[in-house]
Amino acid sequence: MKKFFIFSVLILFSYYFKSFFSVTEVFVKTEGLFVLGVILLGSFLLAGILKKIKFPGIIGYMIAxxxxxxxxxxxxxxKNLSDLHFLENLAIAFIAISAGGELKLSKIKSNLTLINLMLFNQIFVLxxxxxxxxxxxxxxxxxxxxQNTQILIGFSILFSITALAKSPAIIMGIITEVKAKGRIxxxxxxxxxxxxxxVVMIFPLAITYAKTYLIDGFIFTLDQIYQSGTIIFSSILLGLAVGLIIILFLKFVNVEKALFLLIIGILITELSHMFELEILICAMVAGIVVENFSSKGEELLSGINKISLPLYITFFTFAGASIHLESIKKAFFITMALIVLRLFFLYLSNYLAGKWLKEDDLVTKYSWMGFVGQAGIAVGLANIIERSIPGEIGSLLISILIATVVINEFLGPIFFKYLLTRAKEVNA
Structure with a gap:
C-alpha cells in the first residue's frame, strides 16, 4: 500500500509539474532527464507492487x-521516445550480449536433438x-x-513471419528477475x-517477398538476397571483433568493467546504426564468443548485471509507452483469434517434438509457454504496410499486426514465469 501511494503521488506530481512548466526554457532543456527519472522511479515502484501479487516485474514496467x-x-x-531512442538501442545491445553470454555450447550439445527438433518445428509448423x-x-x-486477395496473402505472410519472432529481452528479463536455472x-x-x-537473417527476405503481393509491379530479385546476406555477414564479423575486444580487456586490463561494458554497448549501437547492421546479431555473437571461447563468460555477465537494471526498466517502459491502445480496440476480436491460433500452433510444434523424442510432460505439454512473448518488430512491418497500402485498409492491417504483438508481449512474461515455477527452477 505504501509503494502504491508513493507511485500515485509521483505520477500525479510529474503530470501537473510537466503541465505547468513544460513551456519554460529551463524545463525544455532538461525535459529528457526529468522524464527518465519518472520512468526509473515510477516503473520500479509499480514492478515492486506487482511482484507482491506474484506478477513479473516486467509487466509493471510495461503498465507504467x-x-x-x-x-x-x-x-x-x-518526442521523448524519439529523443531517448538511443537508450532503447543500448538496452537491446546489453540484453543481446547477456543472451549470447548465457548460451553455452556445452549445454546445447547435451540437448542438441531436442533443440534442433523444437527449433525446426517452431519455424516450419508455426x-x-x-x-x-x-x-x-x-x-x-x-x-x-x-476484396484484393493479393493483399490478404501478403498480410498473411507478414503475420506468419511475425509470429515466429521471439523476444530475448523478455526471456532474459524473467530469468534475471527470478534467478532461474535448470534444463527448461x-x-x-x-x-x-x-x-x-x-529470424533476423530470413526476415528481410520474407518482407521483400511479401511486398510482391502488397505492391503492384514489385519484383523479388537476387540482388536483394545479396544485400541481406552482406548485412548479416558484416554483423557477424562485428560481433566477433567486439567479442575479441571484450576477452582481451577482461584478460589484461579488468578494471572498471561496468564503464567498459557501457562503452562496448554504445560502440555496438553506433556502429550498427552507422553501417546499417543488425544490433541483435552483433551483440549476441559477441556474448557467444566470450562465453564459449574464453574463461571470461561469468565476469562478462556479472559486469552486465551491475548496470542492466536501469536499462531493462527503460526498455520495457518504452515498450509499454509505444503501445497504441486505439489499435487494440479497433481490431480486438480478429486480434484475439490470431493470438489463439498462434498459441495453438506453438503448442503443437513443441508437443510434436516432445512426443517424438519421448520427453516428459514438462517439455511436451508446457514448454511452449516459454515462447509466447514477441519482439517489437511489428513497427517495421507496420511501416511497410503503411507505405504499401495507404488509407483505411492499411490502417486496419497495421492495427491487427501491432495489437497481436502487444498482447503477446504482455502474455509472454506471465506464461514464462509460470513455466519456470512449475519446473521448480525459480531461485535455483
Whole structure:
C-alpha cells in the first residue's frame, strides 16, 4: 500500500509539474532527464507492487509505460521516445550480449536433438500452419473490407513471419528477475537465441517477398538476397571483433568493467546504426564468443548485471509507452483469434517434438509457454504496410499486426514465469 501511494503521488506530481512548466526554457532543456527519472522511479515502484501479487516485474514496467505514455497521461511523449531512442538501442545491445553470454555450447550439445527438433518445428509448423489457416481466414474475416486477395496473402505472410519472432529481452528479463536455472531455462534460452538469429537473417527476405503481393509491379530479385546476406555477414564479423575486444580487456586490463561494458554497448549501437547492421546479431555473437571461447563468460555477465537494471526498466517502459491502445480496440476480436491460433500452433510444434523424442510432460505439454512473448518488430512491418497500402485498409492491417504483438508481449512474461515455477527452477 505504501509503494502504491508513493507511485500515485509521483505520477500525479510529474503530470501537473510537466503541465505547468513544460513551456519554460529551463524545463525544455532538461525535459529528457526529468522524464527518465519518472520512468526509473515510477516503473520500479509499480514492478515492486506487482511482484507482491506474484506478477513479473516486467509487466509493471510495461503498465507504467502505458500509463505515463502518449496514449494516456503523456508525461512520456512521442518526442521523448524519439529523443531517448538511443537508450532503447543500448538496452537491446546489453540484453543481446547477456543472451549470447548465457548460451553455452556445452549445454546445447547435451540437448542438441531436442533443440534442433523444437527449433525446426517452431519455424516450419508455426509458419506453414498459420499461413495455411490465415489465407482463407483473413478472406472470411476481412473479405468485406478488403476484396484484393493479393493483399490478404501478403498480410498473411507478414503475420506468419511475425509470429515466429521471439523476444530475448523478455526471456532474459524473467530469468534475471527470478534467478532461474535448470534444463527448461537453458532450453528456452537456447532456442530463443538461435531462433532470433535465424529470424533476423530470413526476415528481410520474407518482407521483400511479401511486398510482391502488397505492391503492384514489385519484383523479388537476387540482388536483394545479396544485400541481406552482406548485412548479416558484416554483423557477424562485428560481433566477433567486439567479442575479441571484450576477452582481451577482461584478460589484461579488468578494471572498471561496468564503464567498459557501457562503452562496448554504445560502440555496438553506433556502429550498427552507422553501417546499417543488425544490433541483435552483433551483440549476441559477441556474448557467444566470450562465453564459449574464453574463461571470461561469468565476469562478462556479472559486469552486465551491475548496470542492466536501469536499462531493462527503460526498455520495457518504452515498450509499454509505444503501445497504441486505439489499435487494440479497433481490431480486438480478429486480434484475439490470431493470438489463439498462434498459441495453438506453438503448442503443437513443441508437443510434436516432445512426443517424438519421448520427453516428459514438462517439455511436451508446457514448454511452449516459454515462447509466447514477441519482439517489437511489428513497427517495421507496420511501416511497410503503411507505405504499401495507404488509407483505411492499411490502417486496419497495421492495427491487427501491432495489437497481436502487444498482447503477446504482455502474455509472454506471465506464461514464462509460470513455466519456470512449475519446473521448480525459480531461485535455483
Amino acid at each position: 509505460g502505458v500509463l505515463i505514455g502518449p496514449e494516456m497521461l503523456n508525461i512520456l511523449t512521442y 509458419f506453414v500452419g498459420l499461413l495455411i489457416v490465415l489465407i482463407p481466414l483473413t478472406k472470411i474475416l476481412l473479405g468485406s473490407v478488403i 531455462t537453458d532450453l528456452v534460452l537456447a532456442i530463443t537465441v538461435l531462433k532470433s538469429i535465424i
